[in-house]
Amino acid sequence: MPEQYRALQGFKDILPEDQPYWRFIENTAAEVARLYGYQRIETPILEDTAVFRRTSGEATDIVEHEMYSFNDRADKEGRSQNISLRPEGTAGVMRAYLEHGMFKLAQPVKLYYLSMPMFRRERPQAGRLREHHQFGCEALGEADPAIDAEVIGMLYQIYARLGLQNIRVRLNSIGDQNCRPQYIEKLKAYYEPLLDDCCNDCQVRFHKNPLRLLDCKNPQDQKKIADAPRITNNLCGPCQEHFDTVQRLLKFYDVPFEIDMLIVRGLDYYTRTVFEFTSTIDNVALNGGGRYDGMAEIFGGPHTPGIGFGVGIERVILEMKRQGIEPPAEAKPAAFVVYFGKSQELRDTAAKITAELRRAGLKVLMTYGERSTKAQMKQANTSGSSFSIIIGEDELANGTATVKNMQSGAESNENKQVQVKQSELLSYLQEYQQ
Incomplete structure (x- = not known):
């Protein structure tokens, strides 16, 4: 009997019966993004591995465990470049922004990408595949907190147009290069006498990425997290003012939000505003995002403030089905x-x-x-x-x-x-x- 081939683990066919969901989400997201002045961009599926390694951070899960990386075929001189399948969208967009001189344009430059495939070699589960597709927005070249509120408000409007109910924004500030180092030292001083009783992951994070200690999901560490010092109590004056303004402006967009001091995000490039959208029905995280004001300098470019988000389309479709939301009916044949x-x-x-x-x-x-x-x-x-x-x-x-x-x-x-x-x-x- 001939061998029966199946899709690889963590990869999924998008069948005709699900295509109406995809078109509904894509059309809605693109329409709202354009209302806010965003233009579409597409970046290559393959990038130099350094694009992600330098921006995401050497100690992050993406760089250490999840990227699909390999050496490209050697050129005539025998040189081979290490390249990676795109694990997230922001770094590639920033690379394109700098490479094509978009920093010379009127700022901010507002860009969105749609249904771009991302690849992460992680354990597949519901709503989390090794290949998933994202809709994302990036606003580059402006530090005004009004942009933070705009980005969050835009995404909330997209979810509202899709018919999703009970969506809540969890908001935090993780400071910047002026106040975060002092906070991290305070956090390490708190954890150091507790470290022997922490899970193995936290013992590694303590040395490589201390902020991620607050993101641990292991039950044995939840009491430690609850009693840990909060970064929102350790912000410098400018970061506190920025965070207060974001909260005030979000009210103009009718966005229901709550401060969650444990939202830290998993990538090193985030600064100040970070956020997650969750469904209050089942507490499922739909997406995350935040500000990344130091990324351009990592690439050797000029100082370029930025903020953005990435939304996993597969996860949104799951939530629409949980809430019983049907996409618009397809036109019947004449x-x-x-x-x-x-x-x-x-x-x-x-x-x-x-x-x-x-x-x-x-x-x-x-x-x-x-x-x-x-x-x-x-x-x-x-x-x-x-x-x-x-x-x-x-x-x-x-x-x-x-x-x-x-x-x-x-x-x-x-x-x-x-x-x-x-x-x-x-x-x-x-x-x-x-």
């Missing part, structure tokens, strides 16, 4: 063309009519092969088409078609079959569509 007979001329006439109606912009289906009359009409009925167009020997001889209204009731006069000249089929169908 007609289904059938032919009663086996002659090639009948088939050609049916194909000609179908092609002409499609060129005119109508959604039209047709039958194929040598199905029986009963089978063809059953297929026309189950297709959901408004009309069936029947071509038989009589119609072929007279240059007509029999048109049957498939949507009206059996007793309706409109259900009667009518003869229409083949040359007048388009105008007949268009009249009913108006």
Whole structure:
């Protein structure tokens, strides 16, 4: 028996029945992003590994465990570059912003990307695949807290247009290079006498990425986290003012938010504002984002404030299904063309009519092969088409078609079959569509 191949673990086919969800999310996200002045960008699926290693941080889970990295084929001089499949969107967008001189444009530069595949070699689970697709926005070149509120407000509006209910924003500030180092020292001083009783991950984080101690999910460390010093009590004056302004401006966007001092985000490039959107129905995290004012300098570029987010589309679809939200119904076919007979001329006439109606912009289906009359009409009925167009020997001889209204009731006069000249089929169908 031949071997049966399946999709790789953590990778998933996107089947036709799920495509309406994808189109609904993509269209809604793009429409709202454009309302806020964002323009679309697409970056390559492969980047120099250093793009992610330098920006995300050597001690992050992405860099240490999750990236798909490999050496490219050597060039003529025998040199080989280490490249990676894109694990997240922000670093590539910043690289493109600098490479193409967008910092010379009027700032901020507002960019969005749509359905870009991301790859992380992590343990697959519901809503978290090794290949997932993101919608994201990045606003580059402006430190004004009004941009922070705008980005969060825009995303909340997208979720509202999708029909999602009970969405809550969890908001925090993790300070900047002026106040965060002092806070991290205070956090380490608190954890140091407790370290032997911490989980293995926390013992590693203590030395490599202390802020992530607050992100631990291990039950044995929750009491330590609850009693740990809070960064919001250790912000410098400018960071505190920035955070207060973000909160004030968010009210203009009618965004329900709460301060969560444990939101720290997993990547090193974040500064000041960080946030997560969650569903209060099941406490599922839908997305995360934040400000990253020092990333451009990591690439050797000019100081460039930035803020953005990334939304996993697969996770949003799961939440829509949990909440019973259906995407808009697909447009039904205007007609289904059938032919009663086996002659090639009948088939050609049916194909000609179908092609002409499609060129005119109508959604039209047709039958194929040598199905029986009963089978063809059953297929026309189950297709959901408004009309069936029947071509038989009589119609072929007279240059007509029999048109049957498939949507009206059996007793309706409109259900009667009518003869229409083949040359007048388009105008007949268009009249009913108006």
